Amino acid sequence: MVEYHPPAPLISKLSHSDIPVSYLHQLCPKGNDSHSSIAVKQITSAVAEHQPSVIHTHGYKAALLARSAELFTRTFPRLISTYHAGETPTGIVWLYDWLDRYSGRLSDHCFAVSQSIQNKLPIKAELLNNFVSLPELNSNYKEIAFVGRLSHEKGADRFIDIAKHLPDRQFSIYGDGPERETLSQQAPKNVVFHGHQSNMNEVWNNIGVLIISSRYEGLPMAALEAMSRGIVVFTLNVGRMSDLIEDGNNGFIAQDILNLIEKLNHWITMSVYTQSLIRKKAIKTISEQYSSQSVIPILIERYQIES
Template structure:
């Protein structure tokens, strides 16, 4: 009987980590492994649970805390615990060590958070030596005081070839300052003409929606973008800090190119003018110029750059290759797979 691989996270909503965990669980299943997603704390209904149910991936929610996790690990004896996010990383490493379970931790965030979350981030990085370490970009790996394996985020390539793309520019992500939804609203002023769509929710939404004054259509949070990429011609990533955003990979896999600031792992993903566009970090006029360049292309030229984006994902960021690299990390950590 195949022993399970547990994917641990502490989550009350859907974001990049949650999308990555769903993608990883699907990839592990396709590779003949038995993943189980474990929520450290039960926050009630969760869009990731619906996505896991639809994919046939088992999940469970714990009552929170170190003791409950340690008890469940001792009872379930997974082949390995793979943790994601500050709190899950910290408690998961300790609980796995106490239970005698191999453990690996992934580092996703490119920002340096402030306040209490900043303390979690600091503790997370400095205790990372208790586990095998995975970073989604070289920049994130360099921030760690321990050596980490760089395994970029990955996605499955949709079977269907992309169709014609509308003259629509989208924001996809949490409405929080580090993701820069205010900058996206400013781009709608700087580059009039295309239609602007925003997918996501968060504490900044009301202020950004008021500032946009009707120039951006706000759709709110959606359980996934698979059914919406056909509405999007270009994904604009306006973040102030980044790791390797899964939304960028999903967009490119669907034939939607990305225009972004050259932050985090994005320069490793996008080649400016070939399969998307990159602007210097924080240079909003430069990013606006990239959006205007895309909007000025005719339909065949926009389709060609979208096709090039899809080729990039197929060549370097496909699900099978990413899961193979993670399985090697698991085995080196001591997992009997």
């Protein structure tokens, strides 16, 4: 709904696949009311003009606006909502999150991307795996990396702590966010900040290990993207990571940062052959359970209009 600058990575992927993209403000002109009122009117106008069969919302803001529009529209398309945020919000965001959860009954079907998120909902929601397309395998498997927003919940500060314990190894951070300046001041010399990336395919090709140091998670796309390429994921036990990772088999899952450092040191001492076996098992996990081929049929079924 919002046109970000630079554009979200999804936009480049859609364009690369020749899938047309339109923003809400391009579909319908703005009025003279408040921002939220404008958005609701834009949605109702867009529905009346373009008559979509399904609207899928992702995030509390999109869900609240779409459900508000539904209340003012006599014939509204099938409304599907995804709950993906694992953190407990504070301040005004807490209120938005509460409204999103308790208004979920207005959606025709709801998905949750983790068991903990599903348990927080006062409505029925189906547990759904995030998914990725299977890429060509051409990784150089070199860097130890963090990929994500530089914010408190993603735990980039913990990644820097790990780098301090391994001064002879190079660590890379891909992403930007509100903690960038603070993190830069805390980081040792073996941490390189690469900033926002517009083409992650090139970035993935150089990563050998992805570290998930988040304080809160659902089922992070970065982990799926990494494993689909044979990049081994080292993660704290957050969100649905224990569903995705079988410790020592297709990746590594740790109970705290010190435990993660121990496992990372153990990985470094492994033979290339043993490492390759774990990489292959990571790819197999994504192919069988978290690929577009395995999940999209479920989505299509839920998108169908129920009689």
